[in-house]
Amino acid sequence: MRAAWISIAALLLSASSRAQSFTFARDIAPIIYQHCATCHRAGEAGPFPLVSYEDVKRRAPLIAKLTRSRYMPPWLPEAGYGDFADSNRLTDAQVRMISDWVAQGAKFGNLADLPAPPRFTSGWQLGPPDLIVEAKQAFALPAAGTDVYWNFIFTPPIDRLRYVRAVEVRPGDKRLVHHAAIVVDRSHWGREQEKSPGAGFPGMELTNRRSVFDPDDGHFLFWKPGGAPYVEPDGLAWRLAPGDDLVLNTHLRPSGKPEQVRPSIGLYFTDKPQTRYPMLVQLEHDGALNIPPGARDFMVSDDFKLPLDADVLAVYPHAHYLGKVLEGYATLPDGKRKWLIRIPDWDQNWQTVYRYKDPVFLPKGTVVSMRFHYDNSAANVRNPNQPPKLVSAGNHATDEMGHLWLQVLPRAAGDRRVELDEALMKHRLEKYPDDFRAHMILGALLLARANAGAAVPMAEAALRIQPKDAEARNLLGSAFMGVGRVPEAIVQFQQAVALRPDFVNARFNLGNAFARSNRWQEAIGEYNRVLAAYPNDGLAKQKFAQALVQYGDALLKDGKRSEAAAQYGKALSLDPKNEAAKARLQNR
Ligand code: HEC
Structure with a gap:
């Protein structure tokens, strides 16, 4: 009963607005200035200007048609599925007004009603850059x-x-x-x-x-x-x-x-430094993106559970020509759904980043989801393959993609991206158990958290996937060092530098590993190579100096006093702040 009453009221409303007559000066110009002229003016992307009455009147029927079909202004998201800051969507009332105005003869109206035309800068929009x-x-x-x-x-x-x-x-x-x-x-x-x-x-x-x-x-x-x-x-x-x-x-x-x-x-x-650290979180399942020819509704999905409280600041959905309906939403811990975006008719030509008017808060445990639908039938006018053929994920225009990027800002103070990244990489391993990058990143995270024991199997798994990767050898070597398996670490670092002779980081690690094994000459050789590549590397100089002091101590034990002193002297010249070298030289 109530619904019927509302629809009658709506009918009455639209009937009364139809009776109203519209003019360019009073009703249409403000819409054109705000929603069209940004692109339709000299030097911008639009193929002709839409600013003056003459500009608009000349194309009035086309404008009515394209605003009705919502081809112009280009704005892909569906109303009511995310509240965006720079929305350029016309309201239904505005669309109707343009059509009615055109049907009524596209009259100018009173000059006195015409608002001042918008002012645009043709130069840098934010003023002179730094x-x-x-x-x-x-x-x-x-x-x-x-x-x-x-x-x-x-x-x-x-x-x-x-x-x-x-x-x-x-x-x-x-x-x-x-x-x-x-x-x-x-x-x-x-x-x-x-x-x-x-x-x-x-x-x-x-x-x-x-x-x-x-x-x-x-x-x-x-x-x-x-x-x-x-x-x-x-x-x-x-x-x-x-x-x-x-x-x-x-x-x-x-x-x-x-x-x-x-x-x-x-x-x-x-001059205000970064104090808040957002991260771009990508939902995707490219590995499942194999769209058979003729498929009208092929769906790709991904679901990721947030490990912490966070705000979503912006969203960037991305697909190529076959993408049709693109959806992103969040399921809150209490089961309620919060829409992040919905694009009912994707057109990659108008892809962009959408920023939320207000950050979208998602508590820890929220699941963010993407559901992308593809149309690989001949009926899809944007299908680059006629007749259609099998399309898979890839970086060419005729390949497909399905990515929903979210700019996620953890709520807690400080830089919390590591937690997010760890959860993302674990999720990645669920999708792709043989993913090299996920193993590497998880291994590096574990190592950074002083959990070398757990980093060893991660790095080993990465190496089973890419045995010739120098970074993975270096990671495994570092993990071995962390658990005291120094001889095995040396083997890994040696292989890393054999694979990539200019891999300075691995050389530095190799030098440290030799020093830990009292293999002084070999350590000195590696440190020298590091300093040849980075003569001003403070950390390398420090470590080198420390090793020289230990070498000196070893020489001293063998009674080689002057040779020991020479090492202490060298250490001090590398690192004038090395107190151990200073003390030993003074106590001679
Ligand atoms: C974001 C920039 C942008 C905005 C905003 C914009 N346009 Fe366009 N418009 C373009 C571009 C670029 C083209 C040419 C490419 C195309 O047709 O896809 C175009 C083409 C057109 C065409 C010609 C289409 C054809 O088939 O020849 C009309 C008419 C038009 N726009 C009207 C409008 C109107 C009316 C508005 C505002 C309600 C508007 N545009 C807002 C960028 C824009």
Whole structure:
């Protein structure tokens, strides 16, 4: 009864609004200024400006149609499934108003009603950046062909650790660059992909190399047309150290003529250091992503239980052409469901990061879930394969992906990402028992927690998967050292440096292991090699000096006094703060 009453009221309402007459000046201009002009103006991504009455009137029927179908403005999430800060969704009333206005003849109305047109900066949106870096080389985008995914590397010239509160991307011609994302690359993984230094490299997705635990990339650094750069609040600025690379992953579209694309980025620093540590948590099950041809509703799922209280700050769903319905939700410990996002009709062209208006609190024990549905039938207009064929996970546009990224900020004080990462890696092992990376990260975490006994089998498992991996040999060696199995540690470190002669870290460990076995000459040899590679490495000098003091003591026992003194002297010159060396030289 009540429901019937409501629907009659709704009918009456819509009937009365239909009778109302709308003008551009009073009703339509505010919508266009706020929701369309950001992209539809000179220099932006939209193919024509939509600012003046003439601009809008000329395309009025098309505008009515595309706002009704919700193709414009581009906004993928379904209303009511997550409350997003920069939502660009028109209300049903606004959509109806545009259609009615067009049906009524698209009248201008009274000039006095017209609000002032929006003011846009064509330069840097946040004002002059503290540092501007340009891509080393332009990329030559061909005139025609399929979309291109190209990565540019930037090395910001800074001389000390900086905290970045915002990064603004100026991609060049915005009609060519559809969207872009930055990955902080501290290990210079990107440079290894380049054919020549500065050339950049192809590839649709970036997965940062992370063999050992380094959760520093806890921020979404995403650019899309019409969007203002996001400014991190105090305490959330991210670390940029001298020598760190920023890799800009761009999605480019040929324009009909050959073009040169050369993006630049502007960095905005702050003196307020990072005090809160978010982490990007990825739900996925690429291993299950084998979509048979013709499948209309193929589902991929993942469920991860949070090991601590946390807030979700933002979400980034990602699939390629076959993704259709993308869902992310949380099941709270009391069984209630909290929606994180729902995209009813995925279109990878409009992918972006969605930030919540207010952080979404999820207590410890909450299960976060992804349910991604794919359509690999011929009826899917976005299917790149006609006729359809088997599609699996991969990094090419014709492969598929299914990732739901969440920016998760643990509630407790301090840096709690290790706990999150540990739970994630254990979850990964459940999905992929033969995963090398998960074994490595779990092994490194156990070792860092002084649980070398448990780290040994983890590192051994990693080595069964990749016996020729120098990092894994080094990890196993370190775990052996931790439990006092020094001779076995030496074997592992020796194999690590045999596999990778420039692996300084393993050499340093080998030097320490030799010193622990009183094999002084061999220890000295390794320390010397470490210092040849890193002449200013303070820790290496300290350890070297300690070893020399012990060597001196051993010589002294054999009565070789002057040779011992020589070692103490060398130790002191390496590390002037070595008290043991000082004392022994004075007591001679
Ligand atoms: C995020 C940027 C962005 C916003 C906001 C945006 N557009 Fe667009 N619009 C584009 C781009 C890019 C294209 C061309 C590519 C395409 O059609 O997919 C486009 C195309 C169009 C077209 C032409 C489509 C065709 O089939 O030729 C119309 C009409 C249009 N937009 C109207 C609007 C209206 C009306 C709004 C606001 C209610 C709006 N747009 C908001 C970026 C935007």
